[in-house]
Amino acid sequence: MVSIRRATAADAATVHALMCELAGHQGQRSAVSVSVDRMRELLARPEITYLIAERNGRAIGYVSWLVRVSLWSGGDYLALDDLFVREGERGHGVGERLMGAVAEVADGRVIRWEVAAANEAAQRFYQRIGAGLIPKMICRWQVEAGAAAESWHAGH
Template sequence: MIRTATPADVPVIHALIRELAEFERALEEARATEEQLHAALFGPDAVASALIAEDGGSEGGVAGFALWFRNFSTWTGTPGLYLEDLYVRPTARGAGHGKALLAALAAICVERGYERFEWSVLDWNEKAIGVYRSIGARPQDEWTVQRLTGPALAELAARAAPAGLGEPAASAPAG
């Protein structure tokens, strides 16, 4: 069963994120707190959404999750869905939970008129890549992910003009 996450799911989502980070050999990078996740998913300025895959046999009945957010394509003029994390616990793998989560996200796209559903996958995760190919996903080989973090992000931000960032442009008075 796939369902929309609720605020009560934040602790299990946090635990699943930690399990995913450990699987991806990057546990030390998973610094998000439950409070941050709650704000991101359910706060007044929520920026993400999550789905939960349930079954009777996994810890607490939760087999896995998918966390996603909207993006926007200037080329199509429509929103899209970016899948940030998809994780199914090892004990629940092979039962179709991952494909069910992907199908539910695809249904959200179709229902809302989103023309793109995108995500990234580690190049060594052959099992996941096989699942993605089996549902018709294709790699965007001509594109590479670029990322700024830490000191490089701070240094570039320091170059920005200080006035007006984050403020809507003022409109000219009607004349």
């Protein structure tokens, strides 16, 4: 039987291990730089939620999100960060249960997230649960500290 519960600061090492496993699955393990101590701090913040799925006391997946505000509507929405189910546990309804738990918490608010264009299995899963897919490009701009101000003052 699978149970789902909210992660607490005491679950920081478990959440960190699951995140690292997801990143490894996506070939991005080096992108996870958060420490377990920092994760403990983040799990204590009210706008950040992780739900952990467990089978017989063993973590088998999670879903995470942040509460954000839409400046267009003025209302809050849930910005889904990750949905992950461990290898060997996929295909048994765990992802659906986790997303169902998010839907309950959302209480009518919009839930938004990103999915890689190449991740067709995830796209099929999301469409199966009723999500709409809206093509968009994701822009990332990581500017060295202090460099942006110097660049803008110098006229780019």
